[in-house]
Amino acid sequence: MYSYTEFDDAFIAERNAQFRAQVERRIDGSLTEDEFKPLRLMNGLYLQLHAYMLRVAIPYGTLSSRQMHKLADIAAKWDKGYGHFTTRQNIQYNWPQLRDVPDMLDALAEVNMHAIQTSGNTIRNVTADHFAGAAADEIADPRPVAELIRQWSTDHPEFQFLPRKFKVAVSGAPHDRAVIKAHDIGLQIVEKGGEIGYQVIVGGGLGRTPMIGKVLYDFVSSEDLLPTLEAIVSVYNLLGRRDNKYKARIKITVHENGIDDIRARVDARYALIRPQFTGVDQQMLSRIEADFASPTFKTAPTDAYTAAYDSDPVFKSWADTNLTDHRDPSYAIVSISLKAHGKTPGDATAEQMHRMAELAAEYGHDELRISHEQNVILPHVHRGDLPALHAALKEVGLATANIGLISDIIACPGMDYCALATARSIPIAQEIATRFDELKLEHDVGPLKIKISGCINACGHHHVGHIGILGLDRAGVENYQITLGGDGTENAAIGERAGPGFSADDIIPAIERLVKGYLDLRSDAGETFLQTYRRLGLAPFKAVLYPEAQANAA
Amino acid sequence: MAKPFTPKVVTANALLEGDVIYQTATGWTRKLEEAEVLTDEAVADVRLIDAIQQADLTVGAYLADVDTSTDTPKPSHFREAFRAKGPSNYTHGKQEVQ
Numbered sequence: 001m002y003s004y005t006e007f008d009d010a011f012i013a014e015r016n017a018q019f020r021a022q023v024e025r026r027i028d029g030s031l032t033e034d035e036f037k038p039l040r041l042m043n044g045l046y047l048q049l050h051a052y053m054l055r056v057a058i059p060y061g062t063l064s065s066r067q068m069h070k071l072a073d074i075a076a077k078w079d080k081g082y083g084h085f086t087t088r089q090n091i092q093y094n095w096p097q098l099r100d101v102p103d104m105l106d107a108l109a110e111v112n113m114h115a116i117q118t119s120g121n122t123i124r125n126v127t128a129d130h131f132a133g134a135a136a137d138e139i140a141d142p143r144p145v146a147e148l149i150r151q152w153s154t155d156h157p158e159f160q161f162l163p164r165k166f167k168v169a170v171s172g173a174p175h176d177r178a179v180i181k182a183h184d185i186g187l188q189i190v191e192k193g194g195e196i197g198y199q200v201i202v203g204g205g206l207g208r209t210p211m212i213g214k215v216l217y218d219f220v221s222s223e224d225l226l227p228t229l230e231a232i233v234s235v236y237n238l239l240g241r242r243d244n245k246y247k248a249r250i251k252i253t254v255h256e257n258g259i260d261d262i263r264a265r266v267d268a269r270y271a272l273i274r275p276q277f278t279g280v281d282q283q284m285l286s287r288i289e290a291d292f293a294s295p296t297f298k299t300a301p302t303d304a305y306t307a308a309y310d311s312d313p314v315f316k317s318w319a320d321t322n323l324t325d326h327r328d329p330s331y332a333i334v335s336i337s338l339k340a341h342g343k344t345p346g347d348a349t350a351e352q353m354h355r356m357a358e359l360a361a362e363y364g365h366d367e368l369r370i371s372h373e374q375n376v377i378l379p380h381v382h383r384g385d386l387p388a389l390h391a392a393l394k395e396v397g398l399a400t401a402n403i404g405l406i407s408d409i410i411a412c413p414g415m416d417y418c419a420l421a422t423a424r425s426i427p428i429a430q431e432i433a434t435r436f437d438e439l440k441l442e443h444d445v446g447p448l449k450i451k452i453s454g455c456i457n458a459c460g461h462h463h464v465g466h467i468g469i470l471g472l473d474r475a476g477v478e479n480y481q482i483t484l485g486g487d488g489t490e491n492a493a494i495g496e497r498a499g500p501g502f503s504a505d506d507i508i509p510a511i512e513r514l515v516k517g518y519l520d521l522r523s524d525a526g527e528t529f530l531q532t533y534r535r536l537g538l539a540p541f542k543a544v545l546y547p548e549a550q551a552n553a554a
Numbered sequence: 555m556a557k558p559f560t561p562k563v564v565t566a567n568a569l570l571e572g573d574v575i576y577q578t579a580t581g582w583t584r585k586l587e588e589a590e591v592l593t594d595e596a597v598a599d600v601r602l603i604d605a606i607q608q609a610d611l612t613v614g615a616y617l618a619d620v621d622t623s624t625d626t627p628k629p630s631h632f633r634e635a636f637r638a639k640g641p642s643n644y645t646h647g648k649q650e651v652q
Contacts, residue, residue, distance in 0.1 A: 027570070029610045047613055049637055050647040051572035080646055095646065098570050344643045415633060416641035424636075426643045476631055 001064055001367070002147050002291045004112040011155070012109045015116060019043045020102035027098070042122075044115025045101055048419050054093045054101060055118040056108060060128035060146040060170070061089035061370040061377075065357040068368050070111040072353035078104050083353065085338060085346040087410055087459055088167070089127050089370045090118060094417055116154060121162045123153035123233070127169045129177045130371035133292065134333050134379035136325040140189045140196050142172035144289040145225065148281065152226055159233055163240030164248035166233065167205075174490065179372060181213040181492035182206050182464060184250045185232060190219060197221045202232060202262065203254030206458035210494045211251040214259045216266065222285065227277045231270040235262065295365035297328050300384050308387035315390050317443070318401040323386070326379075332386060334364070334378040335371070336393060337400040337408060341437040345411045345429050346374030355396045363389050372461075373410055375403065405442045406450060406515065407433035410461055414454025414471060415478075421454035423471025423478040424504075428452055431508045436515070445515055448529045451486075464488035466530045467514065468495040469507065480507040482514070484541055485533045496538055498545055510545055517544030560630075561622045562598050563589040564605045565637070566615035574637045574648070575612065577605050582612075584648065586638040587626035592617070 004012070019039070026036040040046075044055040056071070063071075071091055075083045078100045079093040086092055096104060108114055117124055126146045133141040149168055153159065159166070169183040180186025186201035197219045204213025220228050232250075239257065241247045247256075254262050308315045324333040336356060339345050348356070360368045360378055363385040369377035381389060393399040402408050409432060412418065414425030429452055436442045451465030455472075462468030468483035479501040486495030502510045515529075521540055522532045533541065543550050563586070564577035575582045576589035583589060592598035598617055605615035618634050620627035629635040640647025 027610075032609050033613050047567055047572055049633075050574060050640055051567075080644070098572070415636055416643055424642060426641075430643065473633075478632060 001062060002059075002112075002288060008112070009109075012114050012116075015043070015114070016102065016105045016109055019105060023098060023102055038120070041119040042116065043101075043105065044118035045096075046119065046419075048094070048413075048417050049415070050417065051095045052098060052101070053417065054096050054104060054115060055086070056091050056093070056113060056115045057118050057125040058089050058091060058113075058370050059150050060126055060132065060143045061130050061372075062128075062132070062143060063368040063370065064111075065361040065366050065368070067111045067113060068353055068357035068360065070107060070113070072350040072357065074104055074107055075353065076350040077107075081351075082347050082349045084344070084413065085348065085370050085374050085376070087372050087374060087412070087461055088125060089130070089372055090125055091370070092413075094413075119165075120160075121164050121166075123149075123156065123159055123162075123166045123168060126150050126153070127167070127178055127183075127372060129171045129173055130369040130373075130377050131177060131324060131333050131379060132172055132369070133294065134326050134331075135173050135175075135177075136327045137175055138173040138327065139191050140172045141292055142170035142178075142187075142189060144285060144292050145187070145189075145198075145222075146170045147288045147292075148226070148285050149229065151284070152229070152281070159237065162233070162237055163242045163253075164245070164250075166236070166250065168229075176488075176490040176492070177371075179461065179464060179488040179492075180204070181490075182210075182461070182488060183213065184236075185229065186213050187225075192219050195221065198225055200228060200232075203251045203259070204492075205249050205251040206461060206463045207249070208246060208456045208458075209249075209252065209255075210458070210463040211255060212492045212494065213251075214254060216259065216263055223277075223279065223282050224274075226281045227270055227274045228266070230273055231266045234269050234273070235265045239265065295367070295380055297331060297380070298382055300330070300382055302330055302383040304388075305383040305386050308390075312387075314399075314401075315387060318390055318399055319386065321401045321405060321443075322403045330383055332381055332383055334381045334386070334389065335403040336376040336378065336398050337402050338375050338398075339402055339408045339433065340397055340400045341402075341407055341433040342430050343433075344426050345409050348376070352396050352398055355392070356398070359389060359392055373408065375408070402442060404447050404449070406436050406445050406448045407442055408449070409433060410449075410451040410465070412453050412455075412460035414452075414460075418454060420457060421471070422456070422473040423454050423480065425452040425454040425460055425469075425471055428469060428471070428480065428504070428507060432511055435508055435512060439512075441515070441519075444525075445519065446525075446528055448515070449488075450511070461488060462486070463494045464492065465495060466533070467511065469511075472501065474501065478504045480504065482507075482510065482545065484514075484538060485530065487530060498538065498542055499549075500546075513544050513547070514541060517541060559593070559595040559598070561620050561627070562592050562617040563620050563627055564592070564598075564601050564615055565589070565618045565634075566605060566612035569609075569611055569613055572613075577601060577615075586620070586629065586634075589620075589627055591620060591622055591627050
């Protein structure tokens with residue numbers, strides 16, 4: 001893992017000292033809120049409905065045990081004993097007090113963490129495949145280049161006041177687990193004639209105008225990557241619309257000008273700035289790559305795994321849903337579900353965080369990941385250790401066997417916390433999970449991604465949910481719109497709106513109708529919801545969602 | 555024709571804790587039922603300016619509609635109901651201390 005250099009430590013210490021002084025000046029009245037707000041946002045501090053919220057960056061979703069322990073300590077000391085993991089691989093604390101935030105930032109700095117550029121019109125936390133460095137299908141680990149981009153973009157003098165926020169995601173595997181086509185820039189690691197390079201995708205995004213990113217370049221070599229990124233952001237910085245917040249993201253810039261026009265501008269800018277990149281970045285990348293060297297995997301028997309799998313149905317069920325193939329066949333990637341039925345998606349208590357950190361140290365080469373789907377990953381666990389790990393997870397309520405199933409729901413904080421929300425998300429997620437647990441249907445239903453956003457900004461990725469739910473305020477009442485057929489993978493697609501929305505009371509029965517309708521419609525038990533939708537289209541699903549309309553038409 | 559003025563309270567977040575606060579005739583309260591209900595638009599505008607000027611106590615003051623059909627003001631929109639109570643997934647926020 002990357003460790004801060006002396007330069008990094010000094011930079012963070014200085015920023016934290018500056019922010020401490022800014023907080024003091026806000027409290028003593030020297031700064032107005034208008035003056036203070038941009039300063040606090042630069043340091044990840046929001047004011048939400050009930051309290052402040054501190055958003056802490058977890059670069060490319062990677063944590064050591066020591067860092068996870070510290071996140072737990074912060075939750076216990078300055079928050080209400082829990083933290084919320086987000087769809088951008090960050091953690092949010094929902095209840096900090098203004099005076100405590102500088103101490104929280106100092107505590108984070110002790111473990112090489114910060115909250116810089118988790119807000120504002122800057123390049124945000126760079127996200128990556130949460131199975132990075134472990135997945136069997138990976139071409140190369142995306143984290144070294146994600147770290148390089150983080151260093152390049154942090155406090156980049158030209159890019160502190162972009163037209164709008166800017167999000168970059170990197171995938172090292174052909175199967176996209178990082179939703180790269182819904183990012184301002186998505187990078188796909190590719191191999192051409194033995195050389196590792198990057199497919200560069202721009203202009204993706206969700207929000208009120210969802211767009212699938214377009215390929216700007218099929219192959220950019222490693223030494224050309226940073227100058228290319230700098231050229232793209234530079235073109236956007238000048239061309240992006242500052243007259244209308246809703247048209248300010250690069251997806252609109254690309255849409256309005258066309259990908260060919262953007263490419264021509266980026267080419268011209270690239271030619272101008274390329275000589276400034278003298279290769280120092282490649283030296284830095286080599287050093288960073290050494291930091292991400294693979295752990296030394298052990299050779300040990302996997303009998304305990306086979307025995308537990310054959311004799312313990314609870315373990316078998318968990319193993320079938322929560323494990324993913326590791327590049328070393330005697331290892332597995334473990335997804336720890338933060339979606340226990342009826343609980344808040346993405347929340348972990350301080351106790352759970354401590355326990356996950358201990359288990360990562362004991363069984364997982366000291367590594368943890370946060371997925372954009374709001375779960376925690378132990379990327380390297382020897383199969384022989386899985387029964388013991390599963391038993392330990394069960395003790396702290398972390399052994400829910402539902403990864404990729406209907407109750408593994410992404411939900412934004414919604415109007416329970418967020419000042420921008422137009423409706424609640426969390427209770428809808430809780431009720432859907434509870435209902436399908438009661439029905440004992442979720443393993444029959446199989447892979448199905450429900451994603452819920454509490455407003456049009458789409459933090460809950462509803463556009464790319466197989467079933468997307470968007471909460472709106474319709475004449476002073478919460479109302480939920482359903483979209484169908486979205487997909488956040490390499491086959492990215494924006495979901496199609498099914499029809500009129502449902503009230504908070506009616507949305508759960510509507511989802512139940514939809515899912516039971518799918519069970520009737522699928523060709524066989526192996527055809528997933530998304531495959532059935534792609535085969536049949538919207539009409540039959542619409543018929544089960546709106547039976548009254550069918551009856552009236554008949 | 556302008557819309558008739560509906561009853562309102564001045565609300566904001568407290569600077570130090572971020573907690574939801576409401577203006578009273580003499581200061582601030584954490585409870586909506588203790589808030590000063592404003593029924594005159596001109597008075598409401600003046601009270602809001604007064605609140606905004608108290609920058610050492612408040613953040614983001616604004617006028618929120620209230621339902622005055624009972625003795626004490628109640629939220630008339632669900633967003634204000636959540637602000638007055640706290641989140642629905644934990645008994646945190648105002649509901650924790652009540």
